[in-house]
Amino acid sequence: MENVSDIIVVGGGIGGLATALSIYKNTGKSISVFEQAPEFGEVGAGIQLAPNALEVLDYLGVKEDILKVAVQPKRLVLKDVYTAKEVATLDLGEDFQKEFGQPYVVLHRSDLHRVLFEACQKFENIKFFNNQVIQSTEQNDGTVTITNQNGEKFTAEAVIGADGLKSKIRKNFADDEPINSTYVAYRGTIPIEEVSEDLDLDDVIMWIGPNLHMVQYPVRRGELYNQVVVFKSYDATKEDWGNPDEMAKRFEGAHPKVQNALSYINRQFRWPMFDRLPIDNWTEGNVTLMGDAAHPMLQYLAQGAVQALEDSYILGEQLKANDSYEEAFKKYQEIRIPRSAMVQTSARNWGEIIHAEDKVLMLLRDTIFEKHQPKDFHRVDFLYGIFNKYKAEKLIQT
């Protein structure tokens, strides 16, 4: 049994790396990140980061590196998938930034992951272990032992499960399983010069329609164009549910701009969409959860990774402010469970709204959306304005 460090973080995704960085910067404790993959990295395509994420990246000292590779869009736009009519817009310019204290950015996932990984690598007290599929944890007299796929054991004073949607560490707290939404996503980036059609490169565009949507925005300093196509499968019992043929069928009749975008989409990989229901406890003694391991959500509000970043901030702050792991983790979950549960539930609700298929509901939605002013920021304050609230309530010190 090897004692590796003060703290073990299981999972080296965006959440795990941000947590390692936040805790190290706040406490100076040594941290080992155990990752199942042979290398540290991210698959997938683009990611949207709202001001509440930038607040954390700023706190972690990596905001400037992020801004170098990101794109700052001017608007979030909802468009009708059939008519291309703008249903609602949110202005992301100066007034938005003044309101929330940070910008809204979009970037490639691998860029975000790399910036966090390089920031961690600067500290020799943050160590990395690959090819480690962690199976379980066991607590004993103020130490926690993790066991990998070969039965090898590693100990530390505390363990944080940052092992994503299918978390093994979560089994300490809940016997639930990921819930299949029966929606599937196809996503990818293409070099911007390969996109022939005139594109609104200043916007994050979400095309919405009954049981489907598509998201588009540029990433990597505007060198790549990111597209995500999402639809509900009508035959989710079949093994290849949500296959490319079904995608083509589901988007029949869509606006030519959408059809054109579909022609570029990578059909090789599909991401079935899962979430879980909120749980009311994810901490016991010196073990806790964060990120998707704690509160996996549907991606419709673009807040999954952002919530993981918020977790990392509060974990660092609470470990600095409390004498024991137990107290710190309890306080952390007291702050984070209500907030993340609200976002998890709101993501599902937002999905119902944008994917509405009932004509009356759609009319009602569009009528309400039409009244929305692009600078009506108070409607998104519940998502993006959290750090003002945390500061006002003195839940964070810095």
Ligand SMILES: Cc1cc2nc3c(=O)[nH]c(=O)nc-3n(C[C@H](O)[C@H](O)[C@H](O)COP(=O)(O)OP(=O)(O)OC[C@H]3O[C@@H](n4cnc5c(N)ncnc54)[C@H](O)[C@@H]3O)c2cc1C
């Ligand atoms: C299509 C799509 C679009 C999205 N868009 C956005 C967006 O725009 N903005 C946003 O904020 N969020 C978005 N999300 C959500 C976001 O991707 C996730 O919430 C985020 O990646 C969660 O980070 P995490 O580190 O908690 O988990 P993960 O990214 O899942 O990382 C978990 C890590 O743990 C490792 N691991 C797993 N099990 C083990 C084990 N047993 N032992 C060791 N290591 C293990 C994994 O290999 C992985 O590296 C989107 C999601 C999808 C599917």
